[in-house]
């Protein structure tokens with residue numbers, strides 16, 4: 585069993601991808617070839633926004649979004665400590681300060697109740713993360729942002745395809761950023777990402793930043809980056825996007841099946857999906873106090889599992905200058921201590937899901953027996 589089965593997907597569409605590769609090799613426009621624009625049109629339609637701007641990675645998508653908002657030294661951006669480092673890294677990279685607020689214990693996403701306490705006169709944006717494939721509470725976050733006249737950047741790196749009250753992740757706020765890293769719900773064969781917005785001015789600025797600040801060749805009124813998506817990756821994504829709505833449906837079904845299989849295992853807390861949300865389960869992540877022993881026991885049964893973010897960002901050396909200590913963000917710290925992600929992909933069979941559940945059950949049984957014999961001794 586694979587943790588994320590990319591091979592099954594490749595097998596399904598390999599010929600179509602090879603045909604796309606041939607087309608790229610034939611026209612030879614490896615940078616900003618026609619596939620890039622074709623993909624951007626399709627992505628904008630899928631997300632339901634006016635502009636989709638493809639780019640070199642999810643990290644660069646976030647970076648360009650912040651650059652377009654002119655965020656820099658002295659500015660603060662409210663975000664979460666329980667995420668991949670890119671989210672706060674890009675804020676720090678621009679000389680601004682990430683201001684962390686804790687996450688909710690059920691969804692692992694930004695706790696909207698804590699946002700206003702973190703807003704100061706220096707706050708320039710709010711950057712929630714839609715973690716593990718489920719949107720943050722974008723309705724409440726947008727309302728708070730509107731009250732304070734702040735833009736919202738959704739880090740939708742893990743949630744492309746998810747919906748929040750029927751609207752797609754990425755299209756829920758001022759700017760949405762996603763990643764096409766191979767293991768993401770929509771992944772290419774390397775690094776890639778995209779930015780979404782309805783704002784024409786920001787879109788134009790981000791397109792300019794993507795090519796070293798140029799609108800006209802060799803004129804650089806802005807400082808930008810080399811942030812383009814390769815044509816060959818756009819070609820891959822076009823074929824993957826064609827089957828993506830079906831894959832989202834399969835992910836949803838597989839998530840529900842896990843819920844049913846694992847609901848009665850007292851050792852585990854299964855993921856909570858907030859009302860109005862449909863997750864794409866970039867990860868199916870459970871909480872257990874026995875995480876390391878469960879992971880080892882599953883490994884012995886040849887069942888892969890992964891622990892993401894064992895150390896939240898406020899405790900990372902990269903952010904030591906913020907002066908945070910253990911205990912500052914207790915929910916993020918608890919999730920980091922207890923989380924375990926189980927095998928997940930649209931191609932995970934019911935048989936394999938039953939094997940995962942049986943592996944967890946037998947671990948629980950072993951622990952009971954161990955505890956019982958220890959208490960007798």
Ligand SMILES: Cc1ncc(COP(=O)(O)O)c(C=O)c1O
Pocket residue numbers: 641642643644667668670671713739741742762763764765775776777
């Ligand atoms: C929440 C989050 N933000 C940002 C990123 C960065 O994406 P990329 O790896 O494409 O730069 C990731 C990727 O792992 C992510 O999970």
